[in-house]
Amino acid sequence: MTTTTTPRVLEHPTRDRIRLEEVLHALSDAVRLRIVRELAREETELSCSYFDLPVTKSTTTHHFRVLRESGVIQQTYQGTTKLNCLRRSDLDALFPGLLDSVLAAAGAQAVREEEGARRPGPGGPEGEPA
Amino acid sequence: MTTTTTPRVLEHPTRDRIRLEEVLHALSDAVRLRIVRELAREETELSCSYFDLPVTKSTTTHHFRVLRESGVIQQTYQGTTKLNCLRRSDLDALFPGLLDSVLAAAGAQAVREEEGARRPGPGGPEGEPA
DNA sequence: CTCGTAGTTTGACAGGTGTCGTACTACGAT
DNA sequence: ATCGTAGTACGACACCTGTCAAACTACGAG
Numbered sequence: 001m002t003t004t005t006t007p008r009v010l011e012h013p014t015r016d017r018i019r020l021e022e023v024l025h026a027l028s029d030a031v032r033l034r035i036v037r038e039l040a041r042e043e044t045e046l047s048c049s050y051f052d053l054p055v056t057k058s059t060t061t062h063h064f065r066v067l068r069e070s071g072v073i074q075q076t077y078q079g080t081t082k083l084n085c086l087r088r089s090d091l092d093a094l095f096p097g098l099l100d101s102v103l104a105a106a107g108a109q110a111v112r113e114e115e116g117a118r119r120p121g122p123g124g125p126e127g128e129p130a
Numbered sequence: 131m132t133t134t135t136t137p138r139v140l141e142h143p144t145r146d147r148i149r150l151e152e153v154l155h156a157l158s159d160a161v162r163l164r165i166v167r168e169l170a171r172e173e174t175e176l177s178c179s180y181f182d183l184p185v186t187k188s189t190t191t192h193h194f195r196v197l198r199e200s201g202v203i204q205q206t207y208q209g210t211t212k213l214n215c216l217r218r219s220d221l222d223a224l225f226p227g228l229l230d231s232v233l234a235a236a237g238a239q240a241v242r243e244e245e246g247a248r249r250p251g252p253g254g255p256e257g258e259p260a
Numbered sequence: 261c262t263c264g265t266a267g268t269t270t271g272a273c274a275g276g277t278g279t280c281g282t283a284c285t286a287c288g289a290t
Numbered sequence: 291a292t293c294g295t296a297g298t299a300c301g302a303c304a305c306c307t308g309t310c311a312a313a314c315t316a317c318g319a320g
Contacts, residue, residue, distance in 0.1 A: 008286075020239050024158035024232070028151050029278080049296065059279055061298060066277095080287045080296045095235035097227060102154070105225035109150050138316075159308080179266065189309055191268060196307095210266045210317045 010068065010075050015090045018071030023095070026070035031055060032063050033106050036072060036086065040103050045076075045083035138207050140198065145220045148201035153225070156200035161185060162193050163236050166202060166216065170233050175206075175213035 027033055031053055039046060053060055064084065067073045072091070073084050091099045157163055161183055169176060183190055194214065197203040204217050221229045 016242075020232075020235050021158050021160055021163065024154050028155035028158055030151055031278090033151065047296080055278085056280060057297070058281080058299085062278070064297095077286095077297095082297065095231065095238065097231040098235050101225065101227035101231045102150075105150050105228050108225065112146075161308090177266080185308085186310060187267070188269080188311080192308070194267095207267095207316095212267065 008077050010077070012068060012074060013071045015071075015094065018090060018094055020095060022070040023072055023091070023098075026066050026072050027102055029063070029066075031059075032067055032072075033102075035063065035067065035084075037103060037106055039073065039084060039086045040099075045085045047081040047083055049081065140205050140207070142198060142204060143201045145201075145224065148220060148224055150225060152200040153202055153221070153228075156196050156202050157232055159193070159196075161189075162197055163232075165193065165197065165214075167233060167236055169203065169214060169216045170229075175215045177211040177213055179211065 027036065034053070035051060038051060048060060048064055051060070053063075055063070064073070064075065064082075067084075068075050071087060074087050076083050086099070088099065157166065164183070165181060168181060178190060178194060181190070183193075185193075194203070194205065194212075197214075198205050201217060201220065203214050206213050216229070218229065
């Protein structure tokens with residue numbers, strides 16, 4: 001046999017074991033949200049090293065694992081690189097509309113933050129909260 | 131002077147300070163998700179003691195505070211009780227569709243879990259995850 | 261005033277989280 | 291066989307989180 005060493009298996013939860021709380025928790029981190037947004041934008045599989053994240057390699061590994069174990073992404077080895085993609089069909093089947101509204105919300109917030117950074121006015125026109 | 135003691139102020143983030151990551155984190159806990167679901171079902175303001183939660187009073191206080199500080203709920207004192215309601219308009223304006231899809235997802239998952247509990251079959255008809 | 265009820269505060273505690281650095285493994289290319 | 295690159299594992303660390311119990315505060319009723 002050619003494979004005497006570890007076969008490089010990656011544990012993924014089956015669709016029925018994906019839990020909403022864990023998915024929301026996975027998405028509640030800025031770094032992971034960024035990964036998910038890029039994964040959604042480019043519709044192909046992306047390697048971990050594709051991302052330019054503000055953390056070290058080991059932290060990156062950690063975040064990708066959280067995403068995988070919560071069922072948000074699917075990971076497969078291709079030689080020495082690991083390819084990542086969103087589990088769109090599973091997520092859409094379990095939680096219809098959730099992923100899209102989170103992505104839209106993240107996009108909207110990113111735009112809002114960019115605008116806020118461009119306009120250095122201190123006490124801008126802020127409507128009081130109801 | 132009627133108010134010599136603490137005026138019982140409750141800090142809420144203004145709409146523009148509500149952050150998606152914090153909202154998702156607030157919703158990623160089972161107890162808090164339950165609170166939010168009930169708050170959405172009954173459309174009126176509910177007191178903290180209305181909820182029958184599997185935790186002590188102090189833990190309940192903690193969860194309500196997380197929900198309030200993340201901008202998910204609005205709390206107001208009415209005498210000795212505290213009334214809670216969802217900040218629907220703020221959330222819908224900031225993150226259109228998000229709250230509804232989370233609520234729908236939570237509902238769907240609850241149904242799925244009830245069915246799973248009712249059907250004690252071990253390896254039931256579970257579609258493999260793609 | 262006294263009491264009960266609704267909720268808060270504080271301190272404690274076990275366990276989780278995000279982060280890093282360093283050492284390691286797996287694979288492809290030379 | 292050797293080397294470089296992509297990613298992992300491990301230990302460490304500060305911090306956050308969910309939980310509780312016990313003591314406390316605020317308010318309304320009697």
